[in-house]
Amino acid sequence: MITIYGFGPAFGLSDASPFVRKTEILLKLANLPYQKRTGKLRLAPKGKLPYIEDQGVILSDSTFIRWHLEKTYRIDLDAGLSSQQRGVAWALEKLVEDHLYWALVQRAWRDPANYRKVAAVLFKKLPWPLRPLVSYLASRQAGQRLWVQGMGRHTPDEQLALVRNTVASIAAILGDQAFMLGARPSTVDAAVYPFMESMTSDYFDDRFTAIMRSHPNLLRYVAAMRAQIDFDLPER
Numbered sequence: 001m002i003t004i005y006g007f008g009p010a011f012g013l014s015d016a017s018p019f020v021r022k023t024e025i026l027l028k029l030a031n032l033p034y035q036k037r038t039g040k041l042r043l044a045p046k047g048k049l050p051y052i053e054d055q056g057v058i059l060s061d062s063t064f065i066r067w068h069l070e071k072t073y074r075i076d077l078d079a080g081l082s083s084q085q086r087g088v089a090w091a092l093e094k095l096v097e098d099h100l101y102w103a104l105v106q107r108a109w110r111d112p113a114n115y116r117k118v119a120a121v122l123f124k125k126l127p128w129p130l131r132p133l134v135s136y137l138a139s140r141q142a143g144q145r146l147w148v149q150g151m152g153r154h155t156p157d158e159q160l161a162l163v164r165n166t167v168a169s170i171a172a173i174l175g176d177q178a179f180m181l182g183a184r185p186s187t188v189d190a191a192v193y194p195f196m197e198s199m200t201s202d203y204f205d206d207r208f209t210a211i212m213r214s215h216p217n218l219l220r221y222v223a224a225m226r227a228q229i230d231f232d233l234p235e236r
């Protein structure tokens with residue numbers, strides 16, 4: 001059976017990472033049985049989660065995992081989509097993963113009010129005085145990465161303007177369709193939904209959640225995806 005290594009449930013979500021949740025959805029779309037385990041970053045081939053183990057093959061990165069599943073099990077998770085739709089799917093996937101993701105990193109790891117909640121959950125098992133030290137270092141590291149990536153160089157208002165435009169674009173592409181590219185969920189939903197889910201979660205009630213609330217079709221989409229994949233949501 002395929003094993004997904006992730007961080008584990010947090011913030012009322014099935015996993016702290018949108019990439020782990022994406023991988024889980026891909027496996028559900030592929031109708032393949034899997035189990036979830038808590039992974040360690042130092043054992044992950046690329047130092048990030050998720051990674052999977054499938055019949056002795058260890059593989060990192062949600063996109064490469066998807067291609068591995070499609071090749072190994074001879075399935076096309078985007079069957080029925082035109083080449084233009086596949087192009088839109090790829091562009092949307094990378095929009096959320098390589099752009100929106102960083103605004104959400106800033107939101108969770110650098111906004112003091114949100115970070116207090118994040119650190120309280122992620123580092124709850126660490127003893128004093130390790131907990132405040134690790135908390136401080138982790139937030140500082142996130143800040144350094146945000147600076148290198150570029151998102152961290154924008155003011156909070158500028159970041160929010162980018163997020164507002166990103167979310168409005170996703171809402172416009174969704175329109176009144178049930179899923180991002182039609183009546184059935186496909187790989188783009190596996191990628192986009194976890195980010196929409198994170199932004200809708202009332203765990204942080206902030207300007208990001210307000211943006212989501214201004215797009216009723218995205219709220220309907222989040223509910224439809226949740227019903228479709230039927231996750232058992234953990235207690236907070």
Ligand SMILES: N[C@@H](CCC(=O)N[C@@H](CS)C(=O)NCC(=O)O)C(=O)O
Nearest residue numbers: 017018019047048049050061062063
């Ligand atoms: N491109 C990767 C991204 C995975 C990723 O960024 N994972 C983050 C958690 S959301 C991680 O493991 N970060 C740990 C680190 O960078 O030290 C994928 O699609 O799987």
